[in-house]
Amino acid sequence: MRTVCGMARRVQTLIGRGRKPVAPVAGVRPLAGGRRPLLTGRIGEQRRGGARLDQVDGTTCGSAVLVALSAWADPAETLRLDGERVAGAATAGPSRTTASAGVTIGFGARYDQRQRQVHRESTRLWPQALGTSPWGMVTWLRRHAPGAGPYRVRLVDDVSTADVAAALADAAAALTAGRPVPMLVGPLVPRHYVMALGLHSGGWRVYEPTSGQVRPLDLDLIRRRRLGPVLGFDRLHALLLPT
Numbered sequence: 001m002r003t004v005c006g007m008a009r010r011v012q013t014l015i016g017r018g019r020k021p022v023a024p025v026a027g028v029r030p031l032a033g034g035r036r037p038l039l040t041g042r043i044g045e046q047r048r049g050g051a052r053l054d055q056v057d058g059t060t061c062g063s064a065v066l067v068a069l070s071a072w073a074d075p076a077e078t079l080r081l082d083g084e085r086v087a088g089a090a091t092a093g094p095s096r097t098t099a100s101a102g103v104t105i106g107f108g109a110r111y112d113q114r115q116r117q118v119h120r121e122s123t124r125l126w127p128q129a130l131g132t133s134p135w136g137m138v139t140w141l142r143r144h145a146p147g148a149g150p151y152r153v154r155l156v157d158d159v160s161t162a163d164v165a166a167a168l169a170d171a172a173a174a175l176t177a178g179r180p181v182p183m184l185v186g187p188l189v190p191r192h193y194v195m196a197l198g199l200h201s202g203g204w205r206v207y208e209p210t211s212g213q214v215r216p217l218d219l220d221l222i223r224r225r226r227l228g229p230v231l232g233f234d235r236l237h238a239l240l241l242p243t
Contacts, residue, residue, distance in 0.1 A: 002159050035074075046214060049107025050108065053068070053111070055209040065137075069148050070144065080114070118140065134190075137153075137182065137193070167236075170239070171239050178198075208231055
């Protein structure tokens with residue numbers, strides 16, 4: 001049975017929108033220099049400043065992904081989360097220990113507050129209790145994290161072998177170019193955002209914000225519609241692809 005997004009993708013394909021050409025990934029603008037990403041990309045739990053990098057509540061998986069993507073593209077995002085004192089830590093000499101202590105004490109609260117702020121900003125025309133729509137995600141990136149974008153919504157019909165293959169090829173091109181790819185998964189309806197960070201042993205490394213972990217993903221699980229053991233839900237609904 002097709003998912004909600006799969007049915008929408010099927011309609012797109014039938015009317016021709018699914019074949020619309022897009023700009024190649026290599027054509028995006030250069031990223032901001034001096035990046036300070038929150039996520040290490042290593043397999044396992046992600047922590048910073050004594051806090052686990054997980055979603056603050058049941059509706060902010062998308063917000064956690066947006067914060068991580070914004071920090072990946074713009075060092076100012078990480079500096080804000082680390083706190084004012086961290087900005088001068090590299091040249092402060094004796095104050096480095098104090099700055100580090102400030103990160104340990106306050107990072108978790110700032111990180112949670114930032115997720116809530118991003119959730120409000122990305123759901124202005126959408127019920128917050130339903131999380132963030134994929135179009136709200138790409139709109140937020142365009143308005144608030146231009147260094148990471150632009151991104152587009154690519155719906156996936158996961159019962160179509162051809163459509164899944166094309167979607168995975170698009171995502172692989174982005175990951176090979178060093179660009180993270182947010183993913184929307186769920187049962188028959190979309191429920192949860194995760195983010196592919198890079199290639200890993202023939203599959204992908206994927207950030208899963210409920211656990212705050214980066215996990216290895218075998219791409220055959222997407223094809224078999226069996227993502228649940230890794231990402232919590234079995235079906236791939238959509239990708240957010242850089243253009």
